Amino acid sequence: xxxxxQSPTHLxxxxxxxxxxxxxxxxxxxxxxxxxxxxxxxxQFLLWYDEGEERxxxxxxxxxxxxxxxxxxxxxxxxxxxxxxxxxxxxxxxxDNSPLHFGNGTRLTVT
Amino acid sequence: EDQVTxxxxxxxxxxxxxxxxxxxxxxxxxxxxxxxxxDPGKGPEFLFTLxxxxxxxxxxxxxxxxxxxxxxxxxxxxxxxxxxxxLCAHFFGNxxxxxxxxxxxxxxx
Numbered sequence: 001x002x003x004x005x006q007s008p009t010h011l012x013x014x015x016x017x018x019x020x021x022x023x024x025x026x027x028x029x030x031x032x033x034x035x036x037x038x039x040x041x042x043x044q045f046l047l048w049y050d051e052g053e054e055r056x057x058x059x060x061x062x063x064x065x066x067x068x069x070x071x072x073x074x075x076x077x078x079x080x081x082x083x084x085x086x087x088x089x090x091x092x093x094x095x096d097n098s099p100l101h102f103g104n105g106t107r108l109t110v111t
Numbered sequence: 112e113d114q115v116t117x118x119x120x121x122x123x124x125x126x127x128x129x130x131x132x133x134x135x136x137x138x139x140x141x142x143x144x145x146x147x148x149x150d151p152g153k154g155p156e157f158l159f160t161l162x163x164x165x166x167x168x169x170x171x172x173x174x175x176x177x178x179x180x181x182x183x184x185x186x187x188x189x190x191x192x193x194x195x196x197x198l199c200a201h202f203f204g205n206x207x208x209x210x211x212x213x214x215x216x217x218x219x220x
Contacts, residue, residue: 033207088152101157102147102154104154
């Protein structure tokens, strides 16, 4: 069984640009979660999608947004990038109340 | 505020030296306590879920236990490959899995 896959692995952007990160969940999983892990910090909850709907949102500005597609894959968009957005962005998937399973993340660097 | 606190922040052990990691949480309602392992540059890998006080789960050299206010991850006779950051997380009422900042474990050969 394939795990959660994220692309790209690394992404380098300039301040003010937009970044799009993609996530494919484990087959059969309907929920997708996004977390930000900045260097030296813990995982901070960003967004939760389930059955195509945004179910919950963390304490992040509106320039962080996303969506979930009919095939349950998801993308995270970050507009007007700032230097402090540099981090590892992790996607996880689950089904009902099963534990979250994570991908290996996208390393976003903003210069 | 919902909070998950882990201690110690870092732990260095000799190979074979057993120890325990602690995870405490402030919310009274327990909806699942999760342990993950994270290697550098990778996503967290699921280890255990505990749902009720007194519950225990084991996997190889790891054993997770749960009380009403905290959880312990016991590591017995660790090997260098057990070196990683261990994260605990709790489901709070608004359906988000909240993580602690982790314990960075180093096992010295």
